[in-house]
Amino acid sequence: MSERKSIHGEWSSRLAFFLAATGSAVGLGNIWKFPYIAGDNGGGAFVIVYLACVVLIGLPILIAEITLGRRGRESPVNTLRSMALDEGRSRAWVGVGFIGMVSGIIILSFYSVVAGWSLDYLLLSLRGAYAGASADRISRLFAGLTGNPWRQMFWFTLFLAVSLWFSARGVRAGLERVARVMMPALFVLLLLLVVYALIVGNAAAAFAYLFNPDFSRLNGQVLLLAMGHSFFTLSLGIGAMMVYGAYLPNGVSIFRVSVWVAAADTGVALLAGLAIFPLVFAKGLAPAQGPGLIFTTLPLAFGAMPLGSLFGAAFFALLVLAAWTSAVSMIEPTVASLEERGLGRGRATLSVGVVVWLLGMVMDFSVNIWSGVAWQGRSLFELFNFVSSDIMLPLGGFLIALFTGWMVSERSLRRELGVSRPLLRLWLLVLRYVTPVGVLLIFLNALGLIRGAL
Numbered sequence: 518m519s520e521r522k523s524i525h526g527e528w529s530s531r532l533a534f535f536l537a538a539t540g541s542a543v544g545l546g547n548i549w550k551f552p553y554i555a556g557d558n559g560g561g562a563f564v565i566v567y568l569a570c571v572v573l574i575g576l577p578i579l580i581a582e583i584t585l586g587r588r589g590r591e592s593p594v595n596t597l598r599s600m601a602l603d604e605g606r607s608r609a610w611v612g613v614g615f616i617g618m619v620s621g622i623i624i625l626s627f628y629s630v631v632a633g634w635s636l637d638y639l640l641l642s643l644r645g646a647y648a649g650a651s652a653d654r655i656s657r658l659f660a661g662l663t664g665n666p667w668r669q670m671f672w673f674t675l676f677l678a679v680s681l682w683f684s685a686r687g688v689r690a691g692l693e694r695v696a697r698v699m700m701p702a703l704f705v706l707l708l709l710l711v712v713y714a715l716i717v718g719n720a721a722a723a724f725a726y727l728f729n730p731d732f733s734r735l736n737g738q739v740l741l742l743a744m745g746h747s748f749f750t751l752s753l754g755i756g757a758m759m760v761y762g763a764y765l766p767n768g769v770s771i772f773r774v775s776v777w778v779a780a781a782d783t784g785v786a787l788l789a790g791l792a793i794f795p796l797v798f799a800k801g802l803a804p805a806q807g808p809g810l811i812f813t814t815l816p817l818a819f820g821a822m823p824l825g826s827l828f829g830a831a832f833f834a835l836l837v838l839a840a841w842t843s844a845v846s847m848i849e850p851t852v853a854s855l856e857e858r859g860l861g862r863g864r865a866t867l868s869v870g871v872v873v874w875l876l877g878m879v880m881d882f883s884v885n886i887w888s889g890v891a892w893q894g895r896s897l898f899e900l901f902n903f904v905s906s907d908i909m910l911p912l913g914g915f916l917i918a919l920f921t922g923w924m925v926s927e928r929s930l931r932r933e934l935g936v937s938r939p940l941l942r943l944w945l946l947v948l949r950y951v952t953p954v955g956v957l958l959i960f961l962n963a964l965g966l967i968r969g970a971l
């Protein structure tokens with residue numbers, strides 16, 4: 518296969534890629550979702566399983582996605598098509614790219630709603646709305662927001678519009694620029710918040726909670742959640758990292774930069790835990806609060822702390838920044854694909870935006886006027902969240918692992934990766950056996966199809 522060039526442009530440097538890919542990885546997953554699922558599932562034990570999933574399942578797939586992307590240099594759909602063709606494989610593999618596009622659009626629809634809540638809370642913090650407030654008043658504050666479809670619509674539409682604007686500006690002027698500005702700001706805010714939480718909060722309780730495992734809490738469902746989350750948090754299974762890899766200059770070591778991205782992402786999740794739990798425990802609050810943890814429990818804690826409104830505002834600003842750099846990556850597989858079909862980038866982004874917005878309205882209504890609509894005990898909102906992150910992402914990742922591990926020749930992979938043979942073999946071993954078998958077992962167990970020791 519001859520060297521391909523991306524029609525969409527390239528990152529200007531390795532650092533730019535690192536920031537953009539970390540920007541995609543670090544998002545609401547790290548700051549909103551990780552703390553609440555860790556909280557719901559007993560803290561430390563969940564954290565350990567999640568770390569194992571990141572190393573054994575997430576990282577190998579991250580490397581695979583970036584490698585495929587750089588080899589194909591196009592949107593995931595076209596990359597998979599050309600790779601399958603080059604390797605003499607079935608064209609059906611293109612389907613993996615389509616699954617990814619659909620997942621990205623679904624995820625962005627509820628992601629925008631949660632990011633919209635964060636924007637609303639940023640304003641509430643600046644107005645001191647929860648300073649010194651009672652638990653009751655704070656739950657009413659959150660219910661007041663989620664119960665009001667138009668207020669929610671305003672914020673999520675604003676969030677989405679800004680994301681689309683960056684996305685429409687293209688790889689360098691949009692995706693790279695947003696990461697270069699927002700990621701450093703995000704790191705500074707996060708560190709400030711951790712220092713604050715450790716000083717004014719209960720650091721010892723938070724450490725014990727996050728790092729002392731209680732293995733009696735583990736079961737198949739927890740494993741599925743931890744695995745699903747390792748995909749979600751590393752932006753895997755939808756082709757986001759694949760398309761970011763398509764813009765990666767030749768000569769950058771994919772292995773090394775992937776390890777850095779995974780490490781930065783995990784580091785941010787743990788730091789977010791250390792910014793949140795010391796405050797929660799200082800007030801003797803319960804960590805298991807579900808998705809509302811940072812919108813109800815945390816404001817209660819902030820509201821009772823010195824300078825709480827100010828640091829609360831910093832926290833919600835952090836969430837919004839993290840969400841913007843992720844949002845642009847969720848639709849990039851689709852935008853790139855439409856662009857390759859001849860649509861201008863602006864139009865491509867707008868078309869995707871309209872679909873996401875309509876689904877976003879469904880998500881908006883699902884927590885108020887349609888809150889009675891449920892399927893198997895899950896609201897529409899929970900259903901979108903569950904089906905996309907716990908089913909579609911692992912499925913996409915599983916297929917990408919199979920494709921890379923079994924369908925692409927070792928020679929092509931070595932050419933793209935440029936690593937020593939033992940390292941390549943080790944990675945392939947994990948990708949061929951450990952990753953797919955792991956995903957499969959966890960799936961079957963959670964669906965109750967096998968009865969494991971768990």
Ligand code: PHE
Pocket residue numbers: 541542543544545546547624748749750751752753755757843844846847
């Ligand atoms: N990784 C992002 C987060 O943790 C979410 C995401 C998922 C982004 C899939 C892109 C693709 O919030």
